[in-house]
Amino acid sequence: MHSAITIVIPTLNRLELAKRALASAMAQTVPVEIILSDNGSTDGTNAYFSSLTVPKNIRYFHRDITIPVQDHGAFLRERVMTEWVVFLSDDDELEPTFAEQCLHLIRERPNLTFTYTAAYLIYDGFQRPGKFGPRFEKSADFLMNFMRGQRNICMCATVFRIADLHAIPSQPADRFIGDMYYWVRLLSNGGEVGCVGQYLSHYHFYRPTVSNETGRMNIEQWHAESRELADIMTATILNDPTKATDEDKVRALAAQFVAMSTILQTVWNALRNVPRISLLGAMTRLAPSLCSGVESTIYFTLYGTATIILPLPILRRALLWHVRRMTRKEALKSV
Structure with missing residues (x-):
């Protein structure tokens, strides 16, 4: 059997993590191609590999x-x-059957826009099962459910057709939400998403000792990019001729998505030691937009207050408590 999937692993100054990512790629149960690319490390990565x-x-x-x-x-x-x-970040890992199961789905329906698997979202060692959809889902339905918070899509769990990625203009220097930059634009053409309903990827959402450029991304830049992406998602949903969609409800959902996403980004900024005074200024300027509905207003008040006043160790514990609580709550619902 010839390789049909390439696993791309970019890395920078994280040798031990890159070793784990590479080992998970090499452990695949079907032939794959692997690209490991060191973007100028100074920690011995190049000497080792x-x-x-x-x-x-x-x-x-x-x-x-x-x-x-x-x-x-x-x-x-x-x-x-x-x-x-x-694209497998150097701090993430794949299960051995990841490529095999994705290829099964692709062979079943070759015209899929992309295929993703269920993924574990890992917060400082705590493993939370991500949310995923049915085996096949229309683009508009996937986007609606994503904005509702019912789909977790991770770059390390998503298989793209490389020709489709080439057809999209490369991510500009002033765009930083790289995964959504591509998959939202792919879905804007309609089509269908495939999902392998097995937990075959591990996405490390937050590690105190591991840097994350997205986690430090400027709040107002994040808000602007999220609005741009939400506008594309909204247009895709409203342009679907097979759906009778209430435009006001879709736009309200998009506004809520942008608000919630931005509020959560303030937490990641605080956890990455962005100065609190800087976060307070950004939140004050964005407050009218972030309080777009009852739910986002409550989150803005609670998360915003916690982000500004809690010392970093307590904020970390509060985050883990919240993640564990939500995981238990979702598990009870599924019983």
């Missing part, structure tokens, strides 16, 4: 100078030689 004798299905790249993540992504897309690709 350059010294290895690797199988023929692994290609290793090293850059002497670190380039922006957007440029690194464009560099890697150009080097994919299979029809399908998954």
